């Protein structure tokens with residue numbers, strides 16, 4: 001029971017979605033901005049606020065959590081105290097539920113009924129004054145409580161400490177995929193003007209490579225994921241620029257390598273990981289291909305075997321064999337090239353021009369989203385089933 005067939009994962013916890021690594025790769029600028037915006041808190045216990053926004057999986061949550069953890073360490077090194085509460089407003093999606101979460105930081109058993117929001121806020125002030133230390137409230141996915149509701153809670157929290165005495169200030173870090181301007185009308189905007197904006201751009205392919213490498217080194221045994229593997233994970237998630245997608249593929253690929261008793265995370269493990277996230281990937285697209293394009297794709301998926309990519313000339317050799325097998329005349333190079341380009345347009349393959357050892361240049365083809373062997377089986381199945389009889393031969 002619970003037996004592992006091999007050992008790839010050294011620290012499984014560090015692959016979990018809410019793990020906060022020591023470093024947030026390539027987000028030094030955003031960390032720096034947070035540091036600048038929160039220096040009044042660090043220096044004089046003054047309340048601060050920031051609004052972090054940007055696309056899905058661009059590291060907003062992990063940056064905010066890392067920053068709060070680092071700030072806690074800074075305070076304790078200076079013999080001071082500071083605390084933070086993290087509230088996910090998508091889960092705690094009413095102002096009441098959110099304020100309850102904050103209150104429970106001080107009073108774990110605080111009842112979930114019987115108090116109005118204003119009453120809880122008064123009690124919160126009292127609890128904070130008694131504690132005598134600053135608090136940072138992180139309102140993640142804050143749009144969920146800004147949308148539709150009265151926006152009263154967020155407004156009150158931004159001004160929470162105005163009439164409070166002592167060190168017990170309340171600072172805010174709000175996070176959303178949407179800009180504040182798109183969520184609020186102009187009148188409400190002006191009440192938030194003290195919130196400083198920090199933008200999180202989509203990660204580039206290069207960024208994703210660095211993130212995957214860093215997280216793989218944290219989580220996996222040494223030398224279990226090579227650069228081709230890192231590159232493939234980055235490419236699969238590049239379309240979305242999404243580090244969460246990359247982390248999910250990494251985790252699934254590592255588990256599948258262990259399950260299969262392999263000593264490394266192979267490209268196929270990664271493709272399987274990617275495909276399991278989008279399990280219906282390409283199924284419909286494959287159905288829509290005509291006979292010629294199916295044969296061209298079959299030739300590529302058979303030729304590629306375990307390589308990350310393969311030259312078009314090698315694929316064409318396999319194509320000749322495939323055509324013979326299915327009793328169809330093989331097309332000339334230019335026609336084959338058109339099929340390859342069509343398949344690329346469909347997102348089924350990817351091509352790149354590479355320099356050959358003899359100095360010439362050649363088109364290479366890669367299949368990223370599904371293990372080539374599995375793709376070959378799918379096409380063979382489609383070619384062998386009767387619905388394909390009479391398909392277009394041009």
Ligand SMILES: Nc1ncnc2c1ncn2[C@@H]1O[C@H](COP(=O)(O)OP(=O)(O)OP(=O)(O)O)[C@@H](O)[C@H]1O
Pocket residue numbers: 016017018019020021023024025026027054055056057058059060061062063176177200211214215243244247
């Ligand atoms: N720069 C980075 N370095 C290391 N890990 C990262 C980095 N950026 C993101 N991650 C990891 O990728 C995943 C997604 O990041 P995160 O949850 O912070 O994104 P987000 O911007 O909050 O996305 P969403 O808008 O969907 O909530 C997390 O597991 C996080 O740890």
Ligand SMILES: [Mg+2]
Pocket residue numbers: 060061062140
């Ligand atoms: Mg998030």
